[in-house]
Every structure is written in structure tokens, then in C-alpha cells.
Amino acid sequence: MSLLRTFLKRQIFANTHRVTVSTTRFASELKPDEDAPVEIENPFKKERRECILCKLNITPDYKNYRLLSQFQSPYTGRIYGRHITGLCKSKQEKVETEIKKAQNCGYMPYYYKDKAFLKDPKLFDPENPIRSHRF
């Protein structure tokens, strides 16, 4: 019984809807400008991606060796490549030169990562690079 009732209701609604549609169509014929296509910017355009250092406006510095050690492998102390760090070209270059300076000044080790910085938050995952490894 209840099923029947809801079915009836729906039918009524459908009917009423149809009626309103016809009236609006009639109204639109009087004012053609309202339904004309509007020029808007592409709403599906994706946001411009930025690397983490550009986003936070950080310039890498050799004295800030704690930040630089995040771009170093904890196993070999080597600098991670651009395909892993996800930095833009200029920032990656800057990071690499600053790491080399810091290592040369004796702020940072060459062959391992400082034990105190091992638990620092990870900025990227070396296992999932942007472009595949060559090994």
C-alpha cells in the first residue's frame, strides 16, 4: 500500500515538474539574453604545482645543515636526485651546491646522515620517485 502511495506521489511530482518546465521555456523565449552562454574561465583548470622549497619560500643555506640533511640518503650520505626530491631545477641545483659547501665546512658528514636527524620528517619517498630509477 505504502509503495503504491509513494509511486502516486512521484507521478504527481513528475507531472507538476513537466508543467513548470513548459512555463519557463515560454518565459525564456521572451528574454533570450538570460540563457546565452557566459564567458568564464575554465573551472576545471588544475592548480599550478610548485616544489616544496618554492612553496614555502626557502632558500637553502649551508649553515642550515638540518634542512639539507633531509635531502641526503641515510644509508650512503649521497644527495637524492631531482626525480626523488621533486624540487624544481634551480632549487635542486642550489641544494646540491649548499650540501657540498656544508660537507666541506665540516657541518655535515659525507658518507652518512647525522644520527640526530634520522627521525626528521620525510619530505619525499625515495621508493616512489616521480620518474623511474635507472637501477
Add this chain to the structure above:
Amino acid sequence: MPAYEFALMLRAMPKPELKTALKRISHAIFDRGGIIRNIENLGFRSMPYKTSAHGLVHREANYVVFKVDTAALSVTDLKEEYSRDVDIIRQRVFRVQDDFEHSCTLEEELLPPAYREEVQKMIEIGKTQVNRFTYKFKYNSGLDYYPFQK
């Protein structure tokens, strides 16, 4: 904006001695008409690798950074003087560069290869080169046989 940064490592020593060493270092700069903008003390800590200097092996050091404005010629002079200083284990001098404005180019770098400007340039260069795979050497001798022993 300072022109140079002197990153120095001083040997482990008691405070009064450290004070006199720092005074000596800064007076050397003043004597050559330099200005010290800032002195940064990065603290006393163990070094990541041992270093031998002036016949001694050091495993700990006081890290100090001097931000200095001097003439370019006096920098070599200072370096020479500091190299003779027994208290200084290691010294590095860097020119300070201005922060240049640049926009992040990551979006362009993540495009597929055919859309990257760098790759398009490489393709253009490749078009001017000889294609190794389709190139065939021509003898240009006018003969229909090769006259020499192959």
C-alpha cells in the same frame, strides 16, 4: 649585505682563550680595512669527521661564521694569515650571493617529454645531425666498382 662569509672551525679550548682567538681573528680583518657585519656562533660540537691541523688530530670544534665586508685582495691575505693560526682548524670563505627572484618551473618540468622545451630543443638539434641509422656512405668516385682492396 655582507660580501664574504668566513666559516671557521676553532679548536676546543677554554672560554678565555677562545675569546682572545676571536679577538685576534677580528683584529686581522680590521687591520686590512674590513668591516665585520655579524658574527654567528654555531656552537661547540663534535665534527662529522676527524681533521688533522697543525700536527694535531681534532674531533671537536667551535663553529663560527664571520660575515665580513672587505676588499677582494685582502681576502687572500686573511686566508694566508688564518692558515698560520694554530687555533683555526679549518677555514672556508664564501661570497654571499643576492637572492634572485625566480618562479618555480616544476610544472613545466613535469610535462610529458614532447611538450618540454628542453626536449624540443634536443629534437631540433637532432634534425641538423646526420642520422646514423639511415646514412649510407657514398664513394663519389664515378666508378661502378670499388678500385681498392676492401
